Amino acid sequence: MNKKGTRFFGLGGFQEIGKSTAVIEHDDQIFIVDAGIQFANGSLTGIKGIIPDYQYLIDNEERIQGLFLTHGHEDHMGGIAYLVQNCNIKRIVAPSVGISYIKFKLDERKIKTNIEWIEIDKNLVLTFGDMKVDFWSAQHSIPDAYGIRFTNRNGSMFFTGDFRIDYTPIGSYPDFTKLEQIGQEDLTVLFSDSTNAMRPYHSPSEKDILKAIREYMEQAPKKIIITAFASNMSRISAIIKIAQEMNKKVVAFGHSMVNGINIARQLGYIDVDDSIFIDKKHVSKYDDNELLILTTGSQGEALAGLAKMAEGKHPQISIKHNDLIIFSSSPIPGNRIKIELLINDLYKLGANIKENKIDGYLHTSGHAYQEEHRKIFELTKPTYFFPYHGEFRMSVVHGRTAEKAGVNPDNIVIASHGEVYEMLDRKIFKTNDKIVSNPIYIDGEIASAKNTKLINEREQLGENGFVYISLLIDKEKADIVGRTKIITRGTLYVKSSTDIISDIRRIVHGLVLFTIKNSNDWTSSKLKKYIQERVKSYFYKTKRRSPYVCISIQYLDDLKFVTIPKEVNA
Structure with missing residues (x-):
């Protein structure tokens, strides 16, 4: 009888930051680790985020034992609302903060479920047949990480989740004893956060960050505005405590900031007098030097609170001369230009801006640097290592750190999404199976594979513009009625491109007449295809552009009244 191995693969999180989603299959059971979202960059116009394709999980939902959540950040739990809408997830095992975030999101979207909630603590051990699941208390920028x-007869797999090691933390230490235990019990494969794998040495301490923030707050003559990642609950909580010591009143702006603070207060992670918080409608009742404002917008988001303040469009807060604005954050890749433009606008209003690294350390990442990675390898002693939750370059460097720490280079695997691996007798093999793991784009509140076509069209329109061509055909006479009408946007300026417009009209006119006079099986769809191919080819040759070509064909025989679009200059 053949032994049955444990299979695993990633739907998201490999060779990328965001949409962390790993799947383990063992004895006809499925275990999911995280279900994250990836935030869209500026090039994906109108897209809220990206999640993995959940079709494999939907097709095998009866085998799913549960979703196991490492912590309550969007890149690890932001896809859950979309997953549970389409797939029967009967059990979610998560930290208390994560459970609060998930329930809030489900309530907000009016999603009804029959989920069994199991709250994680460091002593929790769950058993599913031959599979045992236990937990390690990590240290991250959010409490409860x-x-x-996962341990069974074939070996063990350990997912660190996002973590860092801070020896002077504002919260708790990571559980080094449990890491040593994992190492002593012969860890087969380690999956570890690669986000900051390229950064040498050790990450700065959170206490040093807060010391610098406090100094700037104490020097501020007017109101203080601090923008940070709303998910950095630990730092937000510490800043609010500083505000209480300085007799400041705190007001929060931005959906995610307000929600994060409310959840932290409900769970006791923010332990201050309720009187410190004021309603945003009552801000005008206080002098500027009495206020601490916590707001979203650290990444230059156009609709966030800080951007509205910079534009003078915020209903409660206006930026005045000598207001202190602290950016307690670092730019996410792709956001640097937006942030610089925002800061420039804030300077124009006379604000005193403090940025991370430029004005001292005002932010430290919740993700480990190389020395912290080395510590994890030394304690857990994995036989195999899979870099996880980091771009390809980060994964490569993380692998080098693993090799220096003693991991056999042949056992360091940079996996791709959908690649299926098998663990058998404490050895890892790559199989020939491949799971579909295409990105699914979220447009508004709709997550659909069809949105990929929509994104491609938006990109094409943004880069090349569009051409609209309108024809009226007399089928009986096999002729074109009137002139072919052409409307363009973002492709060329018509007044200075009359020769190009004439060429397009000539190409279309000749192509259509030739087709309808010489072909007995022509159709509207065939005509449109021929026109698109010829017009796109012409534009590429003359303008090195590939515009979106839209064609309207009407027939004189079918119309009583014909309205032909007026040609519009672009």
Whole structure:
């Protein structure tokens, strides 16, 4: 009888930051680790985020034992609302903060479920047949972060989740004893956060960050505005405590900032007098030097609170001369230009801006640097290592750190999405199976594979513009009625491109007449295809552009009244 191995693969999170989603299959059971979202960059116009394709999980939902959540950040739990809408997830095992965030999101979207909620603590051990699941107390920028270990007859897998090691933390230490235990119990494969794998040495301490923030707050003559990642609950909580010590009143702006603070207060992570918080409608009742404003917008988001303040469009807050604005954050890749433009606008209003690294350390990442990675390898002693939750270059460097720490280079695997691996007798093999793991774009509140076509069209329109061609055909006479009408946007300026317009009209006119006079089986769809091919080819040759070509064909025989679009200059 053949032994049955444990299969695993990633739907998201490999060779990328965001949409962390790993799947383990063992004895006809499925275990999901995280279900994250990836935030869209500026090139994906109108797209809220990206999640993995969940079709494999939907097709096998009866085998799913549960979703196991490492912590309550969007890149690890932001896809859950979309997953549970389409797939029967009967059990979610998560930290208390993560459960609060998930329930809030489900309530907000009016999603009804029958989920069994199991709250993680460091002593929790769950058993599913031959599979044992236990947990490691990690340290991250949000309280209640955990690593998760899965152990069965074929070996063990340990997911660190996002983590860092801070020896002077504002919260708790990571559980080094549990890491040593994992190492002593012969860890087969380690999946570890690669986000900051390229950064040498050790990450700065959160206490040093807060010391610098406090100094700037104490020097501020007017109101203080601090923008940070709303998900950095630990730092937000510490800043609010500083505000209480300085007798400041705190007001929050931005949906995610307000929600994060409310959840932290409900769970006791923000332990201050309720009187410190004021309603945003009552801001005008206080002098500027009494106020601490916590707001979203650290990444230059156009609709965030800080951007509205910079534009003078915020209903409660106006930026005045000598207001202090602290950016307690670092730019996410792709956001640097937006942030610089925002800061420039704030300077124009006379604000005193403090930026991370330019004005001292005002932010430290919740993700480990190389020395912290080395510590994890030394303690857990994995036989195999899979870099996880980091771009390809980060994964490569993380692998080098693993090799220096003693991991066999042949056992360091940079996996791709959908590649299926098998663990058998504490050895890892790559299989020939491949799971579909295409990105699914979220447009508004709709997540659909069809949105990929929509994105491609938006990109084409943004880069090349469009051409609209309108024809009226007399089928009986096999002729074109009137002139072919052409409307363009973002492709060329018609008044200075009359020769190009004439060429397009000539190409279309000749192509259509030849087709309808010489072909007995022509159709509207065939005509449109021929026109698109010829017009796109012409534009590429003359303008090195590939505009979106839209064609309207009407027939004189079918119309009583014909309205032909007026030609519009672009």
